[in-house]
Amino acid sequence: MLALLAVCLLFALFGLLLSYASRRFKVEGDPLVDKIDAMLPQTQCGQCGYPGCRPYAVALARGEADINQCPPGGEDGVKNLAELLGVESKPLDTARGTEKPKAVAVIDEAACIGCTLCLQTCPVDAILGASKFMHTVIAAECTGCELCLAPCPVDCIRMAPVRETAATWRWPEPGAVRP
Amino acid sequence: MSFPKLWSFHGGLRLDGHKQESTRLPLRAARLPERLVFPLLRRDGRLAAPGAKPGDRVLKGQLIAGGDERLDPPIHASTSGRVRSIEELPLPHPSGLAGPCLVIEADGEDAAVEIEGLANYREHPPEELLRRVHQAGIVGLGGAAFPTAVKLAPAGRRIDTLIVNGAECEPYITCDDSLLRHRADEVLQGAELLRHILHAERCLLAIESDMPEALTTAERALREGGFDRIAVVPVPAIYPTGGEKQLIRVLTGREVPARGLPADVGVVCHNVGTVAAAYRAVVLGETLTSRIVTVTGRGVRQPQNLEVRLGTAIADLVAQCGGYTDEAERLILGGPLMGFALPSDELPIVKSAHCVLVAGRGELAGSRPAQPCIRCGACAEVCPAQLLPQQLYWYSRSDQLERVLDHRLFDCIECGCCDVVCPSHIPLVQYFRAAKGKAIAKQREREQADRARRRFEARQARKAEEARERAEAARRKKENLEKSAVPEIRQAIERARRKRAEKTDQHATSDTPGRS
Incomplete structure (x- = not known):
């Protein structure tokens, strides 16, 4: 009986601790989107097919867009994105434009x-x-x-x-x- | 004032000085040139605002560009004449690129503007003296051309030691040496003036031990002038003792923190030429219109030091030193280690130009083909900044910017010691300069991108706000109409409602048969 009570008490304690931690250390926004957005050249040109760099970053984070859609970022940009997202690098999609x-x-x-x-x-x-x-x-x-x-x-x-x-x-x- | 102890710094080299070539002839004033060129490009990449238009007559010492900006002291006409044009001309810069320059045609009269000096400067507040130093266009004449007034105002930090740098350690260069030989008194007067501005307790005038004549004249002037807070200190002739951080270490044993300033350890360091120029500016009322330039090397017939008007063409100086010898091969602005090659001699002398080196055949090493690095570590042994040049080289070559920065690339003072000792003749410093350039370019790009992001976001927010306001205004208008007391409007609204209702009814009735 006492053992059961102790376990329940412990569970309750950890529950409280976790709920406190989730509130105290809550991360505003999506850190991955911010990281991707910081890497993009902020040209806001829309060549990637999204209305600006941030929307492209959101799409990338969701896995909806490919990493080689940003011509102003160039080959270096693709490489950096591949490194950040842990995927294989690939050549720039030249159908969307070339690095100038x-x-x-x-x-x-x-x-x-x-x-x-x-x-x-x-x-x-x-x-x-x-x-x-x-x-x-x-x-x-x-x-x-x-x-x-x-x-x-x-x-x-x-x-x-x-x-x-x-x-x-x-x-x-x-x-x-x-x- | 006596000075007992010296410290030492890591690494460094004892190099063949090649000083005697240019000190055989006494210092003399260069000929007044017919045409003077003043580059307008400032340190930050913007243009100094011209203070005179083409056609204007200007006097010696008159302001022709710049003004109040703290980091960019103004430029003055170095003789009287007429402003001919403001045009794109090649700059004395390692890039060899052109930039806007103000061109003056001298009239030969050399008429000067009258500015009254402050002989009794001690009765004036330091702010007034600093303003004078700035307005006279004084910058560091040791090569870096950093604004002197900025260094003299170390916000909030207490300065106990003023160091006057006469340790001219780079081979071939003797302009500080000849200044001390001929005008040691001006240097000491200037040192006293700067010490007064900084409220420093003592001033150390460092002179390399292989400049015995300069040492003797400075010591004599010190005795005769009775400067009891100034000491003349002979320092060992090890390159690069004249580097700011190295000299502070040698004289005080204090280590300037990486990315820190000498003022952080209570020291301010100025070149002897700068100090003398500050004296002339404040006490004699002269603006910075000339400087001493060493013209030397086996490629020139009579190596010597000349007092040169700013804006004079290098070709003109070489001609006054007997012209080029048959050996002349490379033209270098600055010394053999830290200078850079010039593509032509039709370039003007600017405030930072302390030496014109015309190298003869085989006089300078450096063009030998580079071999692979054998990891001997000789570079690390001589590095005065205690870096690991071989690691820096490795990471610079393989474009690993993060790693280069981790190895403190920006602490490199580009002294070239590693280049000299490298048995594989690798041009290490150039790799480091390129890597620094890349890091700075990347940083700039990042800043520009951040600005673009902020502007984009601000625009999005503005658009959203505008849309919200429009919707709000439309809603308010409608509400007001509905509440309106004017009977005609109420009737019109009623009519419109009725019509809409009838229409929907008709639709409903006309639809029903179709469906059945």
């Missing part, structure tokens, strides 16, 4: 008619302007997602490769050909 050198959108300001269509598409609010006023790209905030190219009715937006300056230049590895 970093570029930013540039608006030909003389041709811009101020229609605001690009403003509405930009996922990071990197285009400045108002209806019937000239628009311009905030180069420092542009992720190079190219989403603004298609909606422009006068085709006045182009992608300009980011120029290397003495401040962004990095020492090459020995043996590499100097530009």
Whole structure:
């Protein structure tokens, strides 16, 4: 009888302990999604088929998307995702796009008619302007997602490769050909 | 003031100094150039705001770029003339890339702006003195060009020792040596000024023991000037004693923590050239418009030290030193260990340029083909930062950035000792520089991605908020209409309701026969 009581008491005690622990150490959100999201380039370009990097991260965490759907992340990105998720790495799905050198959108300001269509598409609010006023790209905030190219009715937006300056230049590895 | 004991640091090398070549001729002022070029690219990658437009007449000492930003002291015209243009020109930078530069055509008058000095600086608050140092454009002249006023304001930390660095340890370079030989008094006056600003108890002027003439003149000036808080300390000629952390270790025995600052251990360290420039700025009211440059190597006919106006072309300096010899092979800005090769001599002298080395054939090692690493460990023995260069090399080569960082890549001071001793002639430092570059690029990318994420999320939140507000406004409008006291509106709503009801009835009745 006493033994039974002791066991019941112990069970109750552990139950309380566990319920306390689950509340005290509760993890907000999904840590895996955050980890994947931190690895994605945050271009928000939608080339993966999802409306942004976070939705793709959610799909990856659920196992609904494949790891090779992010062209801006490139082959390195695929490799990192494979490592994080513990799956075999695979080549980038080139049907979705290819890895390109970093570029930013540039608006030909003389041709811009101020229609605001690009403003509405930009996922990071990197285009400045108002209806019937000239628009311009905030180069420092542009992720190079190219989403603004298609909606422009006068085709006045182009992608300009980011120029290397003495401040962004990095020492090459020995043996590499100097530009 | 006497100074009893010296400590030592790990590793280091006794190198052939090659100092006598450039110290045979006395220090002299270089010719006034016809055209001066001032790069506008700042340390952080942004451009210094030009303070003059093309066509403007400027005087010597007049501000031409930059201003109040703490980390970027302004640039001044180094002689009088007219601003010709602001254009893209090649920069004296290892990349060999071009950048925006302000070009001045000298008029030969060398007219200067008048700025009054503070002969009695002790009566002025330190803030005023610091402002003067900043506004005179003073940066570290030992090669790093770090803003001097920032180093002189170690927020909240108490400084007991000011070290004035005259330990010019890299071979070939003698600009500090010749400054001490010819103007030791200015250095000591400057040291006293900085000691006053920092409220430091003592000041140590470190001079390498293989610079005997500089030592003698400094000691004589010390005696004559009666600077009782300053001591001249001969330090052993081991490369890299002149490295900031190494010198602090040698003089005080204190270890500057990794990623820490000398101020963390109560020390501030300034180059002798910087100290003299600070003196001229505060006491004589002169802005930084010139510096001493060593032009040396077997590739130049008369190696010597020149007092050079900032913005002077390197080609002009070489011409004043008798021109190139037939041997001249490589042009290097800086010393043989820490300098970098230049693609052309049509580049301007900037504040950080302390040496122009024209190497003759076979004068410098370094172009020998690299062999595989044999793990001899010689590099680790000489590393003054106590790193394991062979491990760093291994991980840099195999692109394992995390591991390189774990092995404290960023503690590497790029002194080149490991390159010198490597029996396989592996260009180790270049691997480390490349790995540092990669790590920094990765970090920048991460920061940019984080910013993009925040902007994206902010936009999503804004859109959701807008949609909610629209729905709310529509609902409120409807409610208001329903509650409206105006009879016409009530009747119209009633009418619309009736019509809708009839329609659904009709649908219901017309549907029923079809179904049956």
